Amino acid sequence: MVLFFEIPSTRTRLSFHVGVAQLGGEPVVLRGEELQLARGESVGDTALVLSRYVSAIVARVSDHGLVEELAEHSDVPVVNALTPLHHPCQALADLLTLRERFGELEGLRLAYVGDGNNVCNSLMLLGSAVGVKVVVATPPELRPDQRFVPDGVELTNDPAAAATGAHALYTDVWVSMGDEAEGAERRRLLAPYQLNATLLERAREDAIVMHCLPAHPGEEITAELLYGERSAVWDQAENRLHAQKALLERLLE
Ligand code: CP
Ligand code: NVA
Numbered sequence: 001m002v003l004f005f006e007i008p009s010t011r012t013r014l015s016f017h018v019g020v021a022q023l024g025g026e027p028v029v030l031r032g033e034e035l036q037l038a039r040g041e042s043v044g045d046t047a048l049v050l051s052r053y054v055s056a057i058v059a060r061v062s063d064h065g066l067v068e069e070l071a072e073h074s075d076v077p078v079v080n081a082l083t084p085l086h087h088p089c090q091a092l093a094d095l096l097t098l099r100e101r102f103g104e105l106e107g108l109r110l111a112y113v114g115d116g117n118n119v120c121n122s123l124m125l126l127g128s129a130v131g132v133k134v135v136v137a138t139p140p141e142l143r144p145d146q147r148f149v150p151d152g153v154e155l156t157n158d159p160a161a162a163a164t165g166a167h168a169l170y171t172d173v174w175v176s177m178g179d180e181a182e183g184a185e186r187r188r189l190l191a192p193y194q195l196n197a198t199l200l201e202r203a204r205e206d207a208i209v210m211h212c213l214p215a216h217p218g219e220e221i222t223a224e225l226l227y228g229e230r231s232a233v234w235d236q237a238e239n240r241l242h243a244q245k246a247l248l249e250r251l252l253e
Pocket of ligand 2: 117119175213
């Protein structure tokens with residue numbers, strides 16, 4: 001398996017590496033600058049050549065079009081390990097975490113509060129596909145891209161309304177990879193969208209707190225919630241490994 005990581009990662013890269021090894025495969029980790037792609041070889045030619053050597057390609061890149069182009073030309077499965085538009089492997093692990101905690105996915109209410117980013121897009125798409133009611137609270141300026149908002153997803157600017165009656169409160173960083181230049185403006189817009197004890201009071205008594213990590217305690221989530229007894233965050237991180245192993249087995253069977 002090729003693990004092509006053009007941009008940083010702790011969980012995704014490590015969990016794929018370990019998962020592939022546990023399944024009896026061999027991971028080959030490549031950084032962006034290590035392929036001839038960095039010197040102008042085409043994405044198509046790269047995909048054709050990698051397909052002759054490996055069983056699948058896992059790619060984390062800063063241009064979503066690159067993953068699509070790899071998939072278009074590759075003869076082996078291409079897995080999106082995060083682009084600025086989507087983070088599907090994270091959402092798979094999150095659904096596994098919700099199922100572990102609540103037994104059934106159908107009918108759960110998941111409130112995503114914060115930036116309408118890649119993690120939000122994948123949660124809306126995958127959650128809706130399995131019957132989770134996804135409610136998204138963002139500032140008007142940071143609403144998710146309408147292309148990725150399935151029927152049934154509710155968008156609001158009111159975090160308290162989103163959190164009311166939720167089984168899970170979810171947030172992600174306010175400044176994603178690639179958004180650093182707008183960091184100050186994003187922090188200003190998102191300040192009212194912190195996951196904290198006041199917001200958690202709106203949710204169900206058995207509600208869990210979720211975050212894909214890396215976290216910035218004191219910013220998008222309080223340390224109290226991140227490390228508290230309602231936090232499912234560390235299970236989410238572990239479940240990256242289990243969900244991705246299942247994904248690879250399915251793709252390669
Ligand atoms: N949640 C997640 O994808 O983490 P990494 O960026 O560390 O892979
Ligand atoms: N939205 C974040 C997720 C990191 C796992 C980012 O894209 O940086």
